[in-house]
Every structure is written in structure tokens, then in C-alpha cells.
Amino acid sequence: MAEISAGLVKELRELTGLGMMECKKALAESGGDLKKAEELLRIKSGAKASKAAGRIAAEGVIGAWLSADAKLGALVEVNCETDFVAKNEDFIAFAREVAEAVAKSNPADVQGLASFEARRQALVQKIGENISIRRFARLQTQGRLALYTHGVKIGVLVDLEGEEGVAKDLAMHIAFAKPQYLTKAEVPAAVVARERDIAAARAKDSGKPPEIVTKMVEGAVNKFLNEITLLGQPFVKDDKQSVEKLLAAKKAKLNGYRFLVVGEGIEKKSSDFAAEVMATAGAGR
Numbered sequence: 001m002a003e004i005s006a007g008l009v010k011e012l013r014e015l016t017g018l019g020m021m022e023c024k025k026a027l028a029e030s031g032g033d034l035k036k037a038e039e040l041l042r043i044k045s046g047a048k049a050s051k052a053a054g055r056i057a058a059e060g061v062i063g064a065w066l067s068a069d070a071k072l073g074a075l076v077e078v079n080c081e082t083d084f085v086a087k088n089e090d091f092i093a094f095a096r097e098v099a100e101a102v103a104k105s106n107p108a109d110v111q112g113l114a115s116f117e118a119r120r121q122a123l124v125q126k127i128g129e130n131i132s133i134r135r136f137a138r139l140q141t142q143g144r145l146a147l148y149t150h151g152v153k154i155g156v157l158v159d160l161e162g163e164e165g166v167a168k169d170l171a172m173h174i175a176f177a178k179p180q181y182l183t184k185a186e187v188p189a190a191v192v193a194r195e196r197d198i199a200a201a202r203a204k205d206s207g208k209p210p211e212i213v214t215k216m217v218e219g220a221v222n223k224f225l226n227e228i229t230l231l232g233q234p235f236v237k238d239d240k241q242s243v244e245k246l247l248a249a250k251k252a253k254l255n256g257y258r259f260l261v262v263g264e265g266i267e268k269k270s271s272d273f274a275a276e277v278m279a280t281a282g283a284g285r
Helices: 006-016 020-029 034-045 089-105 110-127 164-177 189-204 210-228 243-249 270-283
Strands: 059-066 072-080 132-140 145-150 154-161 238-242 253-261
Touching: 006 020, 006 034, 020 034, 034 189, 059 089, 059 145, 059 154, 072 089, 072 145, 072 154, 072 253, 089 110, 089 132, 110 132, 132 154, 132 253, 145 164, 154 164, 164 243, 164 253, 189 210, 238 243
Parallel strands: none
Antiparallel strands: 059 072, 072 132, 145 154, 154 253
């Protein structure tokens, strides 16, 4: 049997929220395969789906900018090596300036922000850490945008036709619930199929009649889809109604939204992140 490292056990615990021994046993059964171990635990214990969007695996800030007429806005993720630098005023100001440039110049990608390269390098020299502009999001509307930032780690822009208060509440909800998709129709078939397989394996051991098992599986899949889609999620200020029902009740129309979370999607141990930032920053020199 392959030796299971403490780091791998810790990562599986963060994914599933289950105990150390359960995670260690699942990893042993799966031969150290993290994805297979996660599926095994979810089948056996009903552990919740991974919430990778909520895992902060990097340091940095989300810079945000919104025009005075609230028709144009942008978010940008700027990474650094330590949380100490993420609190530096010059670093935070740099992120905000990049966000404003993204909004006004509408670059195709991060490479389109080459005009900030000299500033970035100067900041690296001043602060003593490598800095990387990782990604950005931009929204423009004929109506009004709402901007919500949770500290400097999460930024949300919402384009909504309706009451300004509803737009701000929805932006706060998105920061809290971090929906992966807007509607159920947007969820890839492969994601739904994987969840159905997990639900079926779990229901098979229940001993219930086939017709009940079928209902159990569909119920589990629908619950999963509601959890990961914005319109299906229970509204954070009133969990008795979904976001979709809230919008209908307020006669509001959601045209779009964008949100960024520092470190989202970086599946690396924190000790490896400095190397990634250095590589990214070095590539731009």
C-alpha cells in the first residue's frame, strides 16, 4: 500500500469536511487518488460537493472600479506572495488602477495590460515580492451596475434592471454563495452525470424499492443543481425563497454578473504559490 502523506489527507479533509481517519482510509482504498477518494467518501457519507470557489489558495487582492454613472465596471485579481504585502496600500492602489484601466480600455487579455509592466516591476523592487496580474472581469450596461467587495478578497459586479437595493443584495449573495453557474441549463452534462452516479451509488445501499431509489437520485441531483446555480440558490437574506423567486417577486431582470475570489481555481499547496507568482511575473519581463 502506498504511503499517504499528511498533506494529501489535509487536502481531502478541506474538500469534504470529514475526519482525518475517514479521509486517510479513503485515500488508501483509492491508491492515493484524490478525486477517487473524494467520490468514495461522498458515496459512503453523503459529504457535500467540493467548494473549490471558496478555497483561498493564494495571496493578493481584488481591485475594483465602478464609473460614476454605474454603467461601467471592472474587477482584477493581483497576486503576491504573502498576506502582509496584500495589505500594503501601494499594492492595493495598484490593483485599483489596473481595474480602472481594464474598464476603460477593455483589453482582450492580461497581456493587453503591458502598459502596467514598468509599474509592476517598480512595485516588485519597492516591496520585495513578486507580483502578478492574474485575471480580470468587466461589465458594461445601459442600465446600472452594483458593486460589492468583501474586504479585498472578493469582488462582485451585478447588472440588474430593477431596484438598486435588490442589485446590491444580489451582489452580496453572490459573494457569499459563489454560484458556479447562472441556471441549471448551463451546467455541463458531464458534471450532472457524475453527480447522478454518486447519488445512485449512495441510494443503492438504502434498501429502498427501485421507484423510491429513482426519486432519491433525482432529488439529490436537483438539490446539487440548486446549490451550484445562482437562480436555484436559497437567497442569503431569506432562505425560504430562491434567487429566481426573489427576482420574480421584485420584478427585476438579471442581465449578467461577474465575480472574482482571490486564489480561486489554484489547486496548489500554499507553499508552491510563491513559485507560481515568480514564474508568471518572470514571464512578463
